[in-house]
Structure formats: C-alpha cells, structure tokens
Amino acid sequence: xxxxxxxxxxxxxxxxxxxxxxxxxxxxxxxxxxxxxxxxxxxxxxxxxxxxxxxxxxxxxxxxxxxxxxxxxxxxxxxxxxxxxxxxxxxxxxxxxxxxxxxx
Numbered sequence: 213x214x215x216x217x218x219x220x221x222x223x224x225x226x227x228x229x230x231x232x233x234x235x236x237x238x239x240x241x242x243x244x245x246x247x248x249x250x251x252x253x254x255x256x257x258x259x260x261x262x263x264x265x266x267x268x269x270x271x272x273x274x275x276x277x278x279x280x281x282x283x284x285x286x287x288x289x290x291x292x293x294x295x296x297x298x299x300x301x302x303x304x305x306x307x308x309x310x311x312x313x314x315x316x
Contacts, residue, residue, distance in 0.1 A: 213242075213262070213284045215254055220247065228269045233262070233282060242284055245303045252277055260285040266306065273313035278306060 216232045231251040233243040245266070252265040264280040280302060282289035288296040291309050 213260060215251070215262070215264075217251060218247075222269050231264060231266075233264075233284070235284065242287065242299050243280070243282060243289070243302055245306055249306065268310045273310055274316045275313060278309055278313075280306060 214234050218230045219227050222228045228250040248269050250267045255263045266278050287299050289302050290296045291305050
C-alpha cells in the first residue's frame with residue numbers, strides 16, 4: 213500500500229496536500245477524498261493499517277483535524293472512534309464529520 217500526495221496551492225504560500233491511498237497489487241485507489249482535504253500526517257500501525265490525520269481547507273471547523281483509520285486488507289475504515297465502514301463510504305463520513313464540526 214502507498215500514499216500518494218497531490219499538492220495544490222490554495223492561496224499564496226498555503227498548500228493543500230490531498231492524499232490518495234493505493235493498493236499497489238492492482239493499482240486500485242482505496243481512499244481519495246476531495247481536493248479540499250489535506251493530509252497532515254500518516255502513521256502505519258502495520259503493513260495494512262494506517263491512520264491519516266486530515267484537515268479540511270479552509271480550517272473553519274472544530275476539531276481542527278480528523279483521524280481516519282483504514283484497514284487496507286479488509287477495505288474498511290472509520291473516523292475517530294466511529295464504527296468501521298466500507299472504505300467507499302469514508303469520504304462521505306469525513307464530510308459529515310466536517311459539517312458537524314463546522315456547526316460547533
């Protein structure tokens with residue numbers, strides 16, 4: 213598994229680094245949120261378990277970051293302490309977490 217980062221300049225000297233998690237065995241994208249999401253960091257817990265620390269641009273939400281936990285082998289993940297879901301649902305769950313955080 214690999215994480216590719218696609219940087220783009222949102223404003224002068226302000227970069228958003230959108231991640232793309234790829235299964236290199238079949239070149240399948242497991243997770244690729246919209247361009248408004250930026251990767252602050254990634255920690256590999258094992259060969260197939262990764263935690264992505266994500267922020268949304270602009271940073272008008274609380275908390276200021278979200279942790280996305282992904283089990284690449286099982287194609288599941290969750291946001292924070294929420295129950296696991298299919299990786300196909302993670303982007304929508306991340307957007308929902310952002311909207312809740314924006315209203316706080």
